[in-house]
Amino acid sequence: MAVIETKSRSETDLLRELKSGDEQAWSYLSTEYGNRIYNYLRHRLPNLEDVEDVLGETMVAAVRAIPTFDGNVTLTTFLFSLANRKIADFWRRRQTTTELPETLMDAGLSSDSIEFQEVLRRLRPAHLQVLLMRYHVGLGVDEIAKVLGQSYKSTESLLSRARMELRKALDGTHVGDD
Amino acid sequence: MAHMSVMIESTRSGAFSEQELQALFRQYLPAQPVPPALTSRVTSLVLQEVETRWPKKRPQPSWVNGAALQDFFYTYFLKRR
Numbered sequence: 001m002a003v004i005e006t007k008s009r010s011e012t013d014l015l016r017e018l019k020s021g022d023e024q025a026w027s028y029l030s031t032e033y034g035n036r037i038y039n040y041l042r043h044r045l046p047n048l049e050d051v052e053d054v055l056g057e058t059m060v061a062a063v064r065a066i067p068t069f070d071g072n073v074t075l076t077t078f079l080f081s082l083a084n085r086k087i088a089d090f091w092r093r094r095q096t097t098t099e100l101p102e103t104l105m106d107a108g109l110s111s112d113s114i115e116f117q118e119v120l121r122r123l124r125p126a127h128l129q130v131l132l133m134r135y136h137v138g139l140g141v142d143e144i145a146k147v148l149g150q151s152y153k154s155t156e157s158l159l160s161r162a163r164m165e166l167r168k169a170l171d172g173t174h175v176g177d178d
Numbered sequence: 179m180a181h182m183s184v185m186i187e188s189t190r191s192g193a194f195s196e197q198e199l200q201a202l203f204r205q206y207l208p209a210q211p212v213p214p215a216l217t218s219r220v221t222s223l224v225l226q227e228v229e230t231r232w233p234k235k236r237p238q239p240s241w242v243n244g245a246a247l248q249d250f251f252y253t254y255f256l257k258r259r
Contacts, residue, residue: 031221
């Protein structure tokens with residue numbers, strides 16, 4: 001169901017190449033996996049400059065962390081854990097975790113899409129985070145649990161609460177009423 | 179959009195199902211491609227860091243290697259004794 005797929009390539013082989021400092025493997029990682037992280041960051045950060053900074057920081061952190069990464073989780077989980085840490089660092093630097101001040105609206109989006117994004121931004125940050133990882137990026141519940149460092153059960157219940165909040169938030173909108 | 183309208187109406191009573199949410203996000207929050215310039219900048223940043231972590235070894239001149247030196251010393255010093 002993954003919305004943003006990465007091209008198939010054996011993770012074991014890729015990890016071995018990354019650990020040996022293979023430049024082609026690193027280029028591949030930043031292109032293929034970077035795409036999913038980019039789409040996630042776009043809805044967690046205020047503007048494209050911040051997305052670019054945090055994406056760069058995440059990928060550089062991956063280069064630094066890969067020698068000690070034991071492969072006990074997927075590369076996607078590994079990268080999203082780093083991305084979430086970098087997002088937290090970003091907001092800590094800003095000393096705020098309040099609503100996103102600006103939007104990353106794309107030209108040509110339908111009014112429903114814009115309204116949907118506005119609804120998402122009003123959700124609790126933890127709910128937005130899991131909804132994006134699950135339904136926008138396409139991570140599995142087990143992967144999200146590992147990214148968040150929570151159990152599968154508690155991640156499922158967090159997702160359930162997030163779905164409920166989204167449901168309530170959308171009830172007061174015109175999304176889908178065209 | 180009519181399809182979404184029907185879908186949302188059909189579940190007014192409770193939370194969304196997995197399939198409904200997948201459709202909702204696909205429809206209203208489509209994935210965007212990374213701008214090529216951004217991909218280039220990030221890849222270049224990554225490769226710089228890779229170069230720092232795994233510095234490329236300078237290629238040795240072909241005549242300076244262990245076996246060649248051993249041969250040289252054997253031929254010109256040890257053998258002549």
